[in-house]
Amino acid sequence: MPSVQHVKAKKGDVLVLVGTMKGAFVVRSDAARKRWSVGGPYSVGSPVYAMALDTRAGRNRLWFSNQSFRWGTFLSSSDDFGKTVTEPETYSIKFPADSGLALKNIWQINVTSDDPDTIYCGVEPSCLFVSRDAGQSWSPVEGLLKHPHRPKWTPGGGGMCLHTIVPHPTNPESMIIAMSTGGCYRTDDGGATWTARNQGVRCEFMPDKFPEFGQCVHKIGRDAANPDRLYLQNHWGLYRSDNGGDSWTDIAHGVPSDFGFCMVAHPHDPDTAYIVPIESDQYRCTPEGKLRVYRTRNAGKSWEPMTKGLPQKNAMETVLRDAMGSDTLDPAGIYFGTRSGKVYGSNDDGRSWQVILEGVPPVVSVHAAVVGGEASSTSRGHRATKSAGKKSAKAKSAKAKTKPARTKPGARKSAGAKRKSRAR
Amino acid sequence: MSITVRIPSYLAGFADGRNVITVQDRAGDVRSLLLALWRLHPALQDRIVDEQGEIRQHINIFVDGEVIRLTGNQETPVPDGVEVMIVPAVSGG
Numbered sequence: 112m113p114s115v116q117h118v119k120a121k122k123g124d125v126l127v128l129v130g131t132m133k134g135a136f137v138v139r140s141d142a143a144r145k146r147w148s149v150g151g152p153y154s155v156g157s158p159v160y161a162m163a164l165d166t167r168a169g170r171n172r173l174w175f176s177n178q179s180f181r182w183g184t185f186l187s188s189s190d191d192f193g194k195t196v197t198e199p200e201t202y203s204i205k206f207p208a209d210s211g212l213a214l215k216n217i218w219q220i221n222v223t224s225d226d227p228d229t230i231y232c233g234v235e236p237s238c239l240f241v242s243r244d245a246g247q248s249w250s251p252v253e254g255l256l257k258h259p260h261r262p263k264w265t266p267g268g269g270g271m272c273l274h275t276i277v278p279h280p281t282n283p284e285s286m287i288i289a290m291s292t293g294g295c296y297r298t299d300d301g302g303a304t305w306t307a308r309n310q311g312v313r314c315e316f317m318p319d320k321f322p323e324f325g326q327c328v329h330k331i332g333r334d335a336a337n338p339d340r341l342y343l344q345n346h347w348g349l350y351r352s353d354n355g356g357d358s359w360t361d362i363a364h365g366v367p368s369d370f371g372f373c374m375v376a377h378p379h380d381p382d383t384a385y386i387v388p389i390e391s392d393q394y395r396c397t398p399e400g401k402l403r404v405y406r407t408r409n410a411g412k413s414w415e416p417m418t419k420g421l422p423q424k425n426a427m428e429t430v431l432r433d434a435m436g437s438d439t440l441d442p443a444g445i446y447f448g449t450r451s452g453k454v455y456g457s458n459d460d461g462r463s464w465q466v467i468l469e470g471v472p473p474v475v476s477v478h479a480a481v482v483g484g485e486a487s488s489t490s491r492g493h494r495a496t497k498s499a500g501k502k503s504a505k506a507k508s509a510k511a512k513t514k515p516a517r518t519k520p521g522a523r524k525s526a527g528a529k530r531k532s533r534a535r
Numbered sequence: 536m537s538i539t540v541r542i543p544s545y546l547a548g549f550a551d552g553r554n555v556i557t558v559q560d561r562a563g564d565v566r567s568l569l570l571a572l573w574r575l576h577p578a579l580q581d582r583i584v585d586e587q588g589e590i591r592q593h594i595n596i597f598v599d600g601e602v603i604r605l606t607g608n609q610e611t612p613v614p615d616g617v618e619v620m621i622v623p624a625v626s627g628g
Contacts, residue, residue, distance in 0.1 A: 181593045181623045182545070182582040200549065202581040213585035 117194045118150035120171075122483030125438050126192070127446050128173070129454055129468060130159035130476035135175050137193055138468050142481075144444050144458035147467040150193050160433070161232070163220040164480035165245075168227035171482055174246065176217035176232075184214050186232070188246065204232060204240050204249045210256060212236055219433070221276040225283065233273035237264055237290040239302070252302045260293065260307065260324055267291040267327050267346070274432060277333050277341070279355075287331065287341065287356050291432075294326035295343070297356050308356035315347045329432045330374040331356075336381035340410065344374035344386055344432075351411045362411025367398040373435035377460070378443050382410035385417075385437075385445055385461060387430040395429050402426040404447070406461050420464035421455065428453075431475055438479040448474025536560060536615035538568055542579070543623060549578035565596060566609040568619065583621060593624040 118139035120126060127138040127147075134152030153159075154177045161176040173189045177198075185202040189195060206212040219233035228245040239252040255273075264271055272291060279285035287297040287308065294309040307324035314326050327346035334340035343350040343359060349369045350359035363369035368388040377383035386405050390398040397403065401423045403416040422428075429450040438444035445461045448454040454468035454477060540556045547554045560571045573580040584590055588609075596603045599617040603609070613619065 181591065183585060183591055185581070200578040205581075205586040208586060208588075211587065213587050213589065 112155055113152055115152065115155075115193075116148075116150055118148050118192055120192050120482045124482045125440065125444060126164055126480050126482060127436070127438075127444075127454065127456065127467065128162035128164060128175070128476070128478045128480070129448055129471065129474060130162050130175065130433075131448075131452070131472040131474050132158045133472035135159040135162060136468060136471060137173070138454065139192075140467075142440060144438075144440075144456065147456070149468060152471075153189075153193050153196060154187065158216075158475065160475050161217050161220045162476055162478050163222045163230075164478070164482075165222040165230070166480060166483060167222065168245075170227075170245075172246075174220045174222070174230075176220065178216045184216055186217060186220075186246065203242075203247070204234065206238070206251065206256075210251075212238070215270060216272065218272045218274040219276050221278065223278055231276050231278075233276050233288065233290075235270045235272035237261075237271050237273040237293060239273055239276065239288060241302070254298065254303050254305050255288075255296070258296075258305060263325065264290065264293040265325075269432075275328070275331050277331055280333070280338050282338075285355070289328040289331050289343075291329065291346070292325055292327045294324045294328050295331065295356050296324075308352075309359070310357065311359035311361075312343065312345055312350055313348050329372045332374050332376035332384055334381060334410070335377055335379050335383070340382075342374055342376055342384045342411070344371050346370070346392065349386065349411070360411075362407070364412060365414045366405055367403075370395075371430075372432040373430050373447065375435045375437050375445065378437050378439045379441060380408070380443075380460075383408050384411070385435065386414075387435065387447060389429060396427040397429070400425050400427060402428045402449075404445070404457075404461055404464075417457075417461040417464070419462060420457075427451075433476040433478075434474050436478040439481055444479055446477050446479050448477045450474065536563070538613055538615075539618045540568070540572060541618065541620045543621070545623075546579055546582060546621065549582065550576040560613070563613055563615075564609065565598065565603055565611045565613055565619075568613050569609070595622050595624050596620070597622065 118137050120139050123142050125140050129136040134155045136151035138147050138149050140147045158178040159175050163174045165172040178184045187196050187198045216235040217232050221231040230242045230246050232240045239255050240249045242249045275289035277287045284301045285299045289295050296305040297308045298305045309326045312326045313320050329344045331341050331343045339355045341352045347370050349363040351362045352359045366388050368390050370391050371386050371389045375385045384407055389395050402421040403418050405414040406417050407414045430447050435447040442460045445457045450473040452471045455464045456467040457464045538558045540558055558571045560568050597620040598611050603611040
C-alpha cells in the first residue's frame with residue numbers, strides 16, 4: 112500500500128479534490144495557487160467518483176464516495192482534511208427495500224444549499240438523495256425515485272447515473288439535475304415533481320433524434336450572473352438554455368468537436384464557460400493530439416482554445432464529465448484531470464496551465480474549494496453573502512453538532528465512535 | 536447448532552477485530568446464518584449484502600468448501616459444525 116500523506120490547510124487555502132479509480136487525493140495551495148502539496152491517497156483501491164468540501168456553518172468537512180468492488184458503496188468524511196476518516200458502521204445511502212433497487216455508485220455530492228445541514232447526492236441507479244442533518248441520515252427524493260419515466264431510463268457507458276445537481280441560486284424550490292441516459296429534469300416544487308427539460312437537445316443514438324427524454328447529457332453548468340442561463344455538454348452537442356432548461360440552443364460554434372464530457376461555468380464572470388472537446392464517441396480522445404480547454408466569454412457565440420502549458424502534440428487525453436472544476440477566487444482557478452492520471456490547474460481564468468498532480472490512477476472527479484468558506488479576502492462568490500444572517504443563526508447548532516472527534520492520525524473511526532463523540 | 540464463520544481482515548475491523556466468529560443458528564441455511572451474524576455484528580451486513588439482501592457481486596461464501604453460487608445461494612443448507620468462509624472474489628482491474 113502507498114504511504115499516505117496529509118495536507119495542512121488554513122483558511123483561504125485552495126483544495127483541489129481529485130477522485131481517481133483507485134483512491135482520492137487532496138491537493139493544496141495557498142491563494143496564489145502556484146505551489147501545490149498533495150494529501151492522500153484516501154480510500155485506497157476504491158473508485159472515488161464524488162468529493163466535496165463542505166465549508167458551511169464553520170465546517171471544513173471533506174466528503175468522498177467510496178465504490179468498493181467488494182464491500183459496496185458508501186460515503187465517508189473527514190473534518191481534518193483526511194487525517195482522520197470516518198467510515199460509517201452502517202451505510203447511510205440506501206434504496207428502500209420495496210424499490211427493488213440497490214446502490215451501485217455515488218456520482219455527485221452537492222453542498223451548496225443555503226441550509227447548511229442540507230446535502231444532496233446523485234447516485235447510480237439514477238436517483239437523488241437528500242440529507243437534512245448534515246449527512247447523518249439520507250432519504251431518496253420520492254419524486255425521482257417513483258418517476259414514471261424510470262422504466263425507460265437506460266444506462267450509458269458509465270452506468271445509469273444521476274451525475275449532475277444544479278440547485279437554483281435564489282429559489283430553494285427549484286433545481287435541475289442531469290442523468291445519463293435520461294437527460295435533464297427540473298423541479299420547481301422542492302422535489303415533489305420533476306419535468307423533463309430536453310427540448311432541442313439531440314439524441315444521436317435514438318430513432319427519434321429529439322425525444323422528450325432519453326438524452327445522454329454529460330454535464331450542465333449554470334451561468335454566474337443569470338440563473339436562467341445554463342450550459343450543457345451532451346453526448347454529441349453543445350447547448351445553452353436561457354430559460355432554466357425549458358429549451359436549448361446549439362452553441363457549438365468554432366469548436367473542433369461538439370462531443371465531450373465536462374462543462375464548467377465560470378464562478379463569477381457572466382457568459383463564461385469551459386469545456387474540453389473530445390473527438391468522437393468512437394475515439395474518445397482530444398482531437399489532433401492536442402489537449403485544449405475551450406472557453407467562451409459570450410455565452411457560446413464563439414469559443415477560444417486555451418493551450419498555454421498544455422501539450423499540443425501526442426496528447427491522447429480524455430477528461431471525463433466530472434473531472435473539471437473551479438475554485439471561487441478572483442481570478443478563478445480552473446482545474447481538470449485526465450484518464451492518464453494528470454491534473455492540470457490554472458490560476459488565471461484558464462489563460463495558462465501547470466501540472467499540479469501526476470502519476471495517479473485515471474481521474475474521474477475534480478472539485479475545488481476554498482478552505483474556511485468563501486470568506487477569504489480574495490474571493491467573491493455570489494452565493495456566500497446571500498443569506499449570511501440565516502447561516503449565522505444555524506451555524507452555532509451545526510458547529511456544536513459536528514465537532515470533530517480526534518483519534519490517532521490516519522486511524523479509521525467507526526460511525527459508532529462518531530455518534531459517541533457527538534453525544535458528549 | 537454452532538457454526539464457525541471465517542471473515543477476511545477488512546471485515547474483522549467491523550466485528551470487534553475477530554476473524555473467526557462462532558454463530559448459534561437454528562434454521563440451518565445461509566440466509567438464517569447471515570441474519571444471526573448481523574445480530575452479532577451489525578456493521579457486517581451492509582458490507583456483505585446490498586439493500587435487497589443479495590450477496591454483493593464480488594463476495595463469495597463457501598459452506599464446507601463449496602461456493603454457494605453452485606449449491607443454492609442463500610438457501611444452501613448449513614449443517615451443524617461446518618465452517619463457513621466469506622471471501623472476497625477475484626475481481627477488479
